[in-house]
Amino acid sequence: MSDSVSDSTPNSASNRENERDDRPVALPLVVLPLNAQRYSCHGCGNCCRDFTVQLRPADLRKLESQAWAEKLGMPVTVEFRGVTYLRQRDDGACVFLMDDGLCRIHKEYGFAEKPIACQMFPFVPVPDDRRTRVGLSFACQSVRENKGAELRSHTAEIDRMTRAIPETRIATYTAMLADAMGAKEGELDTLSYAVDAYLARGDLTFRDRFDGLAWVAASLGRAKLADVRATRFRELVSLLFSALPAELEHLPLEAALPKQSRLLRQAVYARLEDVQVNTAKSRGRWRTVLAQLFASRAFTRGKGRVPAVARGLLNEASFDQIAQVPILSESPDRDGIEDLFVRYARATIVGGRAWGAGYYGWPAVRGFQALVLNIACAAWLARALAAARGHEHVLMEDARDALGRIDRHAGRAPWLGSVGERLRLEYFRLDDGLRRIVRSSI
Numbered sequence: 001m002s003d004s005v006s007d008s009t010p011n012s013a014s015n016r017e018n019e020r021d022d023r024p025v026a027l028p029l030v031v032l033p034l035n036a037q038r039y040s041c042h043g044c045g046n047c048c049r050d051f052t053v054q055l056r057p058a059d060l061r062k063l064e065s066q067a068w069a070e071k072l073g074m075p076v077t078v079e080f081r082g083v084t085y086l087r088q089r090d091d092g093a094c095v096f097l098m099d100d101g102l103c104r105i106h107k108e109y110g111f112a113e114k115p116i117a118c119q120m121f122p123f124v125p126v127p128d129d130r131r132t133r134v135g136l137s138f139a140c141q142s143v144r145e146n147k148g149a150e151l152r153s154h155t156a157e158i159d160r161m162t163r164a165i166p167e168t169r170i171a172t173y174t175a176m177l178a179d180a181m182g183a184k185e186g187e188l189d190t191l192s193y194a195v196d197a198y199l200a201r202g203d204l205t206f207r208d209r210f211d212g213l214a215w216v217a218a219s220l221g222r223a224k225l226a227d228v229r230a231t232r233f234r235e236l237v238s239l240l241f242s243a244l245p246a247e248l249e250h251l252p253l254e255a256a257l258p259k260q261s262r263l264l265r266q267a268v269y270a271r272l273e274d275v276q277v278n279t280a281k282s283r284g285r286w287r288t289v290l291a292q293l294f295a296s297r298a299f300t301r302g303k304g305r306v307p308a309v310a311r312g313l314l315n316e317a318s319f320d321q322i323a324q325v326p327i328l329s330e331s332p333d334r335d336g337i338e339d340l341f342v343r344y345a346r347a348t349i350v351g352g353r354a355w356g357a358g359y360y361g362w363p364a365v366r367g368f369q370a371l372v373l374n375i376a377c378a379a380w381l382a383r384a385l386a387a388a389r390g391h392e393h394v395l396m397e398d399a400r401d402a403l404g405r406i407d408r409h410a411g412r413a414p415w416l417g418s419v420g421e422r423l424r425l426e427y428f429r430l431d432d433g434l435r436r437i438v439r440s441s442i
């Protein structure tokens with residue numbers, strides 16, 4: 001993996017100018033340096049449905065000057081709990097989404113006049129103490145399908161967009177290795193490079209790649225890292241990855257324990273939960289909370305029909321049917337699904353979205369474990385989608401849609417960064433939980 005600084009790095013002359021002006025110096029930009037990943041927008045409009053778009057003051061000024069309320073005969077923003085969002089129609093689509101799947105603001109005023117969050121998607125800028133990494137959201141269809149231009153061709157545009165969101169180019173985050181343990185120089189890069197290099201290994205089976213990842217994540221969680229810093233941390237990471245995949249054969253595992261399966265389904269529900277501002281407003285707070293509680297309990301129990309979630313995504317499926325869908329490694333589309341999952345995991349790690357400012361400010365070890373949990377959730381959901389669609393095996397479309405749903409909320413939904421989610425991860429550290437839930441679906 002090359003981690004080169006992109007073209008948009010401010011040159012030294014402009015840095016000096018900034019220093020003279022006392023303006024903060026923009027962090028250098030590192031656009032996801034993965035040659036295996038491409039992206040261009042193909043205008044499918046999927047990101048304009050069911051996404052809540054939070055607006056900044058500059059967005060509100062633009063929308064007002066474009067006079068949309070008069071043109072459309074209705075307000076185009078909505079306030080909810082003190083935050084202003086783009087308004088959505090009853091079916092969850094943005095009010096500006098047209099029948100041809102294109103954005104009306106874009107059509108009438110151009111790309112740069114859209115709210116900045118809409119311009120930025122699917123790029124995710126993640127500042128740390130030295131640079132702003134730019135990751136990619138796999139909620140985007142073109143990203144999942146790996147269609148489009150080389151990522152570095154978007155650098156100038158990303159530079160322009162991130163400068164409109166100054167906090168994405170300022171070093172405000174203190175890198176943490178584990179709870180209450182700041183990272184030493186090079187430790188987090190060591191971990192990123194090692195995970196990426198391991199995932200890139202073509203000689204491993206689909207299962208071994210992710211089982212191995214779960215084993216390393218759990219092993220780092222158990223290690224007394226305070227005694228293993230800097231060079232010794234590098235040695236530990238190297239030792240763990242060099243033990244793979246042989247170590248997995250020495251530590252065979254039975255199926256996931258019932259409580260682990262329950263917690264996995266609960267984690268999937270937490271990632272599907274998607275209460276729209278419209279729905280929450282019309283239902284009222286208590287009815288919304290009760291509906292969530294009911295659905296969460298049904299996922300935890302795992303019996304009977306799957307409750308209505310995410311606009312009927314899993315309608316017609318029962319938990320028994322989902323359990324009967326073969327694991328992803330047995331899919332006839334296995335190679336494509338493996339490529340998708342590996343690209344996702346590499347892009348998340350290398351793009352800085354696994355920890356720190358990219359994932360609820362979490363320290364690296366816990367963020368790494370959360371990535372493994374997200375992968376297990378995506379694999380379970382892919383089997384659930386196959387069951388809901390009457391497929392005998394998980395097909396490519398099931399895997400793509402599942403990963404898109406799981407990544408849609410990652411790093412954005414506050415409840416996924418909560419104490420409840422932390423406790424869930426703590427539990428998966430026991431009895432080889434992370435490994436078992438990965439192996440139960442991949």
Ligand code: SF4
Pocket residue numbers: 040041042043044045046047048121122139140141142143
């Ligand atoms: S989901 Fe991706 S490809 Fe589709 S409209 Fe949004 S950015 Fe474009």
